[in-house]
Amino acid sequence: MIHHTPGVSRHFVLAAGGTGGHLLPAFALAAELDRRGHHVALVTDERGAKIPGKPSFLPAHVLPAGRLGKNPVALAKGLAAIWRGRAMALRLFESFQPACVVGFGGYPALPALLAARAARIPTVIHEQNAVLGRVNRFLAKGATAIATAYGEVERLDPKLWGKVHRVGNPVRAEVLALRGEAFPEFTEDSLFRVLITGGSQGASILSEVVPDGLAMLPPALRHRLQVTQQCRPEDIEAVRARYAGHQIPAELGTYFEDMATRLADTHLFIGRSGASTIAELTAVGRPAILVPLPIATDDHQAVNAREMVKAGGARAIRQSGFTPKELAKQIQTMALNPMTLANAAHAAWNCGLPNAVKDLADLVEGFGGVPLMDVIRAQGMQAAPSTREALAKESAE
Incomplete structure (x- = not known):
């Protein structure tokens, strides 16, 4: 050669x-x-x-x-x-x-x-x-x-x-630029910013489960929520109505061009575990609750999540068990203690390449x-x- x-x-x-x-x-x-x-x-x-x-x-x-x-x-x-x-x-x-x-x-x-x-x-x-x-x-x-x-x-x-x-x-360069920035301050009194996306096409299961799951959080967390959620066009009005009914402030959209900026402010990510998603979460250091796509070839999204979960940077919930009650339980485990969430963020960051x-x-x-x-x-x-x-x-x- x-x-x-x-x-x-x-x-x-x-x-x-x-x-x-x-x-x-x-x-x-x-x-x-x-x-x-x-x-x-x-x-x-x-x-x-x-x-x-x-x-x-x-x-x-x-x-x-x-x-x-x-x-x-x-x-x-x-x-x-x-x-x-x-x-x-x-x-x-x-x-x-x-x-x-x-x-x-x-x-x-x-x-x-x-x-x-x-x-x-x-x-x-x-x-x-x-x-x-x-x-x-x-x-x-x-x-x-x-x-x-x-x-x-x-x-x-x-x-x-x-x-x-x-x-x-x-x-992406704009996401990688966030790697040197600290995890956004998260205390018992600060806003709790949650970002939900379902990949490039969105995911209806997130629209069905996440609003009701967030509504089941104890008042100490629920009253501080600030939600950003990507939805499919056909789901967005129903999701808007659910958040309004729960009195949870939420910004909804079918696509966010400034995703890097939103990721910078995020305390917790909820979404799929595609390869690009995992790479960005670990590059920036953001804790996550991952719901692998069940029809992914060779179940590769579940395997993608394994390293981040093992390190302590994420929790994975199979879609078959992804209920509002289970989601609320996992969020509480990660976020009721501010240090637990910060430690998960650091674990996610350590997985980044x-x-x-x-x-x-x-x-x-x-x-x-x-x-x-x-x-x-x-x-x-x-x-x-x-x-x-x-x-x-x-x-x-």
Whole structure:
């Protein structure tokens, strides 16, 4: 493998699925690599190319990327789409000549990573969750390096731990800037600021349970509440009525652009345990009550919450047991004593990995490339039959 000289401008391709969970870390890495003087391109699907937050300097290339299911017709269509995407990625690499291709999971990342393997370009896969995703599981053995966000990652073959680098999940700069600030003062007389969000789409279960749970708190806490809650558009008026009926002041919205500012003032977070949420809570140091999404693939949100809970920075409640009474009980355990909440905040802060984007960029930057023109022409299609068979085998498992 040829290692490039540090400081020399290189080309990198980032490949990610079309959701925020896959793309936000890719955007953060793109910004850091661009800051270091490199050229970066994004490979994703049509949905990913339109997602808000993409840096203006980052060109997006949309490739076909079918999903692989057990239905024979769907499998055939999925394989055909992946193969078309792989061929398009090889043509992109021939002109762009990346030193490394970085995958962030999701089916849209698969064609680009398969093309990189065929062209013998170094590959790094980044796993945001505490359970290795399906596409990353398929790619892990052939990857040059595996970057993880957690010290323990389920569904990762132990034989591959030798190429694992724990870097964490990149966090937005405005959130990371809060890491050096103290936990907001919380005494027996101060306001008790609670922030509730359900991820990018909101969560109806939070709208149904949280207002009634907060209303069950003892007067010492309930009378000091100041609530900010993100709701789904169809839920917001019903939630507004519930808070009004309980005489609890609450600011509601379907989306808050200034989330970093709101997080800065928060004493307690209530919400899902997606990878980006956990990364931001631990970067800033905010205690939480987490309600993992029960339909998350491989139950990865429950596993995401495990480290923060074990450290004492959060409590987790399964959605099946997430009732107003249980929520009120857990809030009291954390917040009746101001020091208990402050200690949980410190425990959450200790779980943070604030250098994630820098460490990931260092890892990616450490890999060089080989002259691609001849490799693609000579090697590009030789892997076709074995790759097709491997894809079919993976989808059947």
